[in-house]
Amino acid sequence: MxxxxxxxxxxxxxxxxxxxxLHKFAFGKLFAVMEKRRELVQGQLEEARQTREQATAYVEEQKEALKQARQEAFEIIEQSKQSSSKQARDLLEQAKTDAIRLKDEAVRDIESERNKAVDALRGEIGSFSVNIASKLIEREVESSPTDQEKLVNQYLQEVGRKS
Amino acid sequence: MHEAPVIMLGGFHLDLSAVLMLFVSMVIVFVVCRLSVANLSVENPGKFQNFMEWIVEFVQSIIGSTMDMKHGKKYLSLGLTLILFIFVSNLLGLPLGFITEAHKPEMIFGHVIEATKGLTGGEHAEILWWKSPTADISVTAGLAAVVFILMNYLGLKYNRKHYLKHYLEPFPIFLPLNIIENFSKPIALAIRLFANIFAGEVLIAVIIKMKYLGIPFLGAWQGFSIFVGGLQAYIFTILTMVYIGQTTIHEEEH
Incomplete structure (x- = not known):
């Protein structure tokens, strides 16, 4: 060789x-396109990074909003619970006072009715007793009926007090 | 021994086989590159473009491993041309060889082929037409000469002071050694590439002599030769870049 x-x-x-x-007809174009592609890929990467950051911030924001909404809902429930229990207590209170008042009124009515009845009865028993007594002791009573009736009433009053 | 079809043309030896194979390699490399840049697209690259970009990035990594990419950018075309040309050249001899047998002086284009000159009855010469161009030491020497001229020229152009100073380092008496070192680089490049590819083709010729028995060996060796061809192209390219880096870039003392 x-x-x-x-x-x-x-x-x-x-x-x-x-x-x-090759330098003139092939590689020049190829290198230019590769450079462009590199820039494109870099741009897209940058864009993706920005989008991701935005998304993260958005999610964070949403989380915050959700938390706030939950807090508000909790507060509303709490408030309504409190107000409803207060209302129930008020109603109960009202009912109690009403009942007491009604009972007192009834007791008072009964008392006054009873007093009335006792008074009426007392009056009737007095006149009946006067009648009976006048029939029994007609003679003495005829002389002074007014004094006698007064006397009888006095006795009956004592009787009523004892009963 | 296969002879090269050399003709005398105006006082010069012209190796028709080498010229033919160099031309074929060039055409293949150029057509491949041209096709790969035919439909370039920024948004949606085709398979061919991706393949070519892969090669470009491979060469970029070779250059980047030997020198700063800021300096190395302008050698990208050189590295690409080297690696593609040598790889294609290495592979050309693998699939087929084309040999003619001459028993008398043969003429081509009106000139006699040197190896067949003076052939008389009974003697014959085998003329090898189709081979790897890199299986010819003259061709690899030519490639190495390109590298040699480039590295020294670039060293003188970009780094003159340190390039000249390095011949006298570490002591002025090392000047002959440094000159020998400088020349040993392209010689090693040429012989390494030539020997690897030539040995591969010799072994293929030997295996073919085994007739049918050699088919599995031939398959295995051809596969290995593809690997060797790629490897040698890679080595040639990276060494070129290392040499250029050595001569052109002056590292600051740390």
Whole structure:
């Protein structure tokens, strides 16, 4: 195997030509497109990062809002619970006082009715007793009926008090 | 031994086989590259474009491992051309060889082929037409010469002071050694590439002599030769970049 210097020169020339051809017609375009693609990918990555950040912030915001809403709902329930129990207590109170009042009125009515009845009865028993007594002791009573009736009434009053 | 079809043309030796194979390699590399950039798209790259971008990124990583990418960007085309050209060249000899047998002086384009000169009855010469161009030491020497010229030229252009100073380091007496070192680089490049590919083709020729028995060996060896071809292209490219990096970039003392 002998080295031919002509071959060396031919190889150098053909390599030079190939380099020039590729550089001019193929690689220049390829490198430009690759650079563009790199920029595109970087831009998209940046965009994705921003979108993710936004999404995270949004979720955080939503969480906060949800928490607040829950708090409010809890407060509302609590308030309504309190107000309803207070209302119930008020109603109960009202009912109690009404009942007491009604009972007192009834007791008073009964008392007055009874007093009336006792008075009426007392009056009747008095006149009946006067009649009976007048029939029994007609003679003495005829002389002074008014004094006698007064006397009888006095006695009956005592009787009523004792009963 | 296979002879190269060399003709004398105006006082110069012209190796028709080398010229043919160099031309075929160039055409294949150029067509592949041209096709891959035919439908370039930023948004939606095709398979071919992805493949080509993968190669570009591979070469970028080679350059990036030997020098700063800021300096190395302008050598990207060189690295790509080298790796593609050498890889295609390495593979060309694998699928077929084309050999003619001459028993008398053969003429081509009106010139006699040197190896067949003076052949008389009974003697014959085997002329090898189709082979890997890199299986010819003249071709690999040509590639290495390109690298040699480039590295020294670039060293002188971008880093003249330190490039010249490094011949006298660590002591001026090392000058001859440094010059030998400088020349040993392209020689090693040329011989490494040539020997690997030539040995592969020799072994293929030997296996073919085994006739049918050699088929499994041939398959295995061809597969391995593809690997070797890729590896040698990679080594040639990375060494080129290392040499250029050594001569052009002056590392500041740390």
């Amino acid at each position: 002998n080295v031919l210097w002509e071959n060396i020169v031919i190889t150098m020339l053909s390599f030079g030509i190939l380099y020039w051809l």
